[in-house]
Amino acid sequence: MGRVDRHRVAGVEEARRESIRRWCEHGSVLVAEESSAPVGYGVLEYTFFEQGFLTLLTVAPHARRRGVATRLVEAVEAACTTAKLFTSTNVSNHPMQRLLHGVGRHPVGLVHGPDEGDPGLFHLCPGARLGGAGPAGG
Numbered sequence: 001m002g003r004v005d006r007h008r009v010a011g012v013e014e015a016r017r018e019s020i021r022r023w024c025e026h027g028s029v030l031v032a033e034e035s036s037a038p039v040g041y042g043v044l045e046y047t048f049f050e051q052g053f054l055t056l057l058t059v060a061p062h063a064r065r066r067g068v069a070t071r072l073v074e075a076v077e078a079a080c081t082t083a084k085l086f087t088s089t090n091v092s093n094h095p096m097q098r099l100l101h102g103v104g105r106h107p108v109g110l111v112h113g114p115d116e117g118d119p120g121l122f123h124l125c126p127g128a129r130l131g132g133a134g135p136a137g138g
């Protein structure tokens with residue numbers, strides 16, 4: 001996954017490696033491959049109010065704008081076992097916002113604070129699109 005995720009900021013690389021290791025051990029990672037090589041991955045967890053949460057979505061730079069991220073979002077939706085599936089992205093992350101809008105996600109909340117000066121925009125997947133869940137409930 002290191003070939004896909006080149007997040008290299010002082011102190012972040014080791015933390016990211018540890019997170020990836022933990023996610024893989026828990027079976028939380030869905031991987032997109034092309035020619036038997038990983039080109040992207042998504043992380044599905046159930047840590048947000050005990051609902052599904054797309055924690056991370058990463059596509060290798062050479063594989064972007066080819067539908068990899070859309071397929072990963074769809075795979076996460078199909079794998080989700082709860083009535084709701086959330087994700088978040090920073091307000092400044094316009095490519096992710098376009099992707100989420102393109103797959104039918106709409107903003108449901110804004111959180112200030114985690115990334116100073118760049119609020120987090122939360123999105124909800126319509127419950128009818130989720131693989132293992134029934135209709136979205138409250």
